[in-house]
Amino acid sequence: MKIPNIPKIAKKAEGRKVENYKFQHNATIPSDKDLLGKLGIKRGDKVLSIATYYGDWAKAIAKAGAIVDYSDVSKSMVSWAKRNLKGFGKYICSDYIYLPKKEQEYDWTFTFEALGVWQGLPLAYLRSLLNKKGGILVSFPRLDEHGKPVGGKEKVYPQLIKILGKIYGAKYKIKHLYFFASRHGDLVSAKHVIYAILTNSKARKLARKDIEALFLGKIQADSRKRLNKIATLLIRPEFVKEI
Numbered sequence: 001m002k003i004p005n006i007p008k009i010a011k012k013a014e015g016r017k018v019e020n021y022k023f024q025h026n027a028t029i030p031s032d033k034d035l036l037g038k039l040g041i042k043r044g045d046k047v048l049s050i051a052t053y054y055g056d057w058a059k060a061i062a063k064a065g066a067i068v069d070y071s072d073v074s075k076s077m078v079s080w081a082k083r084n085l086k087g088f089g090k091y092i093c094s095d096y097i098y099l100p101k102k103e104q105e106y107d108w109t110f111t112f113e114a115l116g117v118w119q120g121l122p123l124a125y126l127r128s129l130l131n132k133k134g135g136i137l138v139s140f141p142r143l144d145e146h147g148k149p150v151g152g153k154e155k156v157y158p159q160l161i162k163i164l165g166k167i168y169g170a171k172y173k174i175k176h177l178y179f180f181a182s183r184h185g186d187l188v189s190a191k192h193v194i195y196a197i198l199t200n201s202k203a204r205k206l207a208r209k210d211i212e213a214l215f216l217g218k219i220q221a222d223s224r225k226r227l228n229k230i231a232t233l234l235i236r237p238e239f240v241k242e243i
């Protein structure tokens with residue numbers, strides 16, 4: 001039976017270099033008056049932002065009234081954020097596979113277009129089931145000349161949310177919504193996709209059990225089965241291991 005291979009997944013993320021990215025913003029910079037409403041976040045909700053990058057979405061969420069912690073795996077990105085981005089609670093340098101550490105510390109895990117859909121991202125959203133409310137992923141689909149989405153995110157984000165929802169008995173929602181946002185300097189009304197997984201006490205308990213099994217060892221048969229299903233999302237052989 002195959003389960004996620006944590007050391008290999010963690011090693012891949014260590015090598016991410018933000019210095020190579022040319023556009024020093026998120027792909028879209030939201031300016032929508034109903035940002036929180038459209039995302040399903042309430043004012044005062046505590047949000048863990050993962051793979052936060054230049055932080056345009058996380059910053060707008062904090063400005064709209066949520067309490068947001070910034071996190072990213074890149075040391076240089078986090079030190080840039082500490083110097084240049086105000087309005088966050090903590091600034092955490094960590095691979096998202098280890099966050100959140102505690103149960104019910106946050107309402108939501110949030111990301112705008114995190115990388116790693118075939119590696120660690122399913123584990124970050126497994127951990128989002130530890131939150132009070134769950135996890136939200138947002139993407140801005142880029143379309144080719146035939147109107148088809150480019151890249152893996154639009155294929156894998158829905159799978160990720162559906163598979164986790166099914167394994168852990170958590171509801172999920174996928175919504176296509178327009179947000180006012182800036183894109184390369186122009187103000188546009190751009191279609192985004194919101195993927196939300198909503199946790200509950202049973203999902204939280206099973207997620208805690210499987211996270212402990214995966215990160216601390218001692219894997220019981222029921223955890224093996226669930227982790228084996230998560231491993232189906234990790235397509236490269238080095239990111240899974242046989243047990």
Ligand SMILES: C[S@@+](CC[C@H](N)C(=O)[O-])C[C@H]1O[C@@H](n2cnc3c(N)ncnc32)[C@H](O)[C@@H]1O
Pocket residue numbers: 013016018025026027028050051052053054071072073074077094095096097112113114115116120
């Ligand atoms: C947000 S994503 C991609 C950018 C996105 N397309 C956009 O337009 O905003 C890039 C960020 O993810 C971070 N990242 C990648 N893998 C990560 C991981 N495993 N844990 C935490 N952050 C990660 C990188 O350091 C980088 O800052």
